[in-house]
Amino acid sequence: MESADHTIEYTMLAAYLVILLGIGIRSARKVKTSNDYTLAGRDVPWIVVLATTAATMIGGGASVGFVSKVCQVGIAAAVVTCAWHLQLIFTGLFVAPRLRGLNLITVGDYFHLKFGPLARELAVINCVVFLVGALAAQMAAIGLVTNTILGVPYGTALLIGATVTIFYSTVGGIRAVVTTDVVQFVILVFGIGVASAILLSQSGGFEAMQSAAQDGQFHITGHWSGMKLFSLFFAFLLGETFIPPFVVRCFIAKDSQHAKWGVAGAGSFLIVFLPIATFILGTSAQINPDVQAAIGDQKQQLLDEAAQSGQSLAEKDALAQAHQVTFPTLVRVTFHPIFAGVMIAAIIAAVMSSADSCLSSLATVVMEDTYRRHINPMATDRQLLRVAQGTTLILGAAGAVCAWFFSNVADILVFVYDFWAPTMVLPFLVAVFWYKPTRIHAAVASMIAGAVGAVVWRFVLKSPGDIGPALFGFVAAVLVFLVAAPITRLWAHGPLFRPCDDSKAEAIQ
């Protein structure tokens, strides 16, 4: 019976991968220029922007990861994820229309427009570090999730998943990424929505669930301290704010209004849909004896493997790792094999949609901010297209190789989040809401201070207490900005601090 169920799951997954390859080939026919490849011709309607933004947001962490977190710590884990969706609503309502109105291509372009070439180069370095880290983490997640769910060896799963993702991203660019995102979004929302409704009905409603669940499962802070909840909420709020995959979603929209409602709509939809669905799935897993038995077996297996290989693994750590099987086991023990197959495909879809967005954004940054700016400023559009395609292929392969050697997804993601928020979020806010040419030096100083603060807090002071490097670095950036703004107000704009067009930058305000 079990092998028959696995055959159905493999078949569903294979069908899904073939559909993705077909979308890649179909999208490639529509790609004629670098504009098509990196910006989808800037003609994407708001509902599609909504779907692609939401699919990018729901990665392996937001689906599999947080269902297991809710199972362990309660509703607090679902509450924390609201921070991701809030930042999307904010970005959509207040930032997306302005960004789309400028007809830019990358985050670096925006920083150059506002703060000059030095800020641009700092922003480009941040984007590359973030995207390389996020790409490697999502590639590793493809291998890990497939390995955990289907038992396929990590290397084989990584090879197949990465090959399909790299193929459709390389041939179809952002057009293929957006189209596959829409398919992934439909599968995810349908699968998670139906699963949550069935599980809640089987449990007899929230009141019955509450009486069967552990104490604290329905408490707002769960098993966390208030400070930990605040620190995590803050890290999630700023960790993904204005990251390149979401900024690109603003650039590809038909116009400012489509960008606004697409991105804000994605945040509004996710904040209503995902936390409650995640909570139902996680709590159902906690009260399901079959799932708890599977987690116990997995924990014992991890402890045995660690003992055999002579490694030390604490029981608490083994239990945390064993919770990775929560979501797939819940799906298998609760649903018909065909629906379980759809859900398995949905989980893998969630990870792939995040990986392809990172890959596409990275190729755009390399093409626009490195190749066209520093290597070949007179490049023809055909050359730019070839560079973007070659970059997608090479960096995709490099990301897969990195994922082969560094498979700790959480550590890689935490590392890149720690550096994005302190260096990029404050200057972005200044550029959008409080921009004055007299604040350029202070903004650049805050970027440097944020990076230094995060490095010192993480590597020198070893992140004391429950305060993360992102929070400390962000506070350092704010303080430096407040101190530097009045001091540097009258400083002349040297070549490194001169916006690409002062009059245009002022006219935008």
Add this chain to the structure above:
Amino acid sequence: MIPAWLLTVLHYLSLTSAAAILLLLIWQPIKRFSCRTKTASAVPSDQPSVRTDDEATSDNPYTPPNPREEK
């Protein structure tokens, strides 16, 4: 402690919004297909067909202005 009735309301809201978004997404290709079919049936067979706006944008040779020049 979050009350059960509030979670129930939120769950209904989440399912309704999911259904609405999925319908909106599915409606897009259906609308495009129905426009195409309507146009095709309105054109006599001995005359060249007229393309709808949707079709014209989907595969026309027009290249959007280069953003580098716009800048």
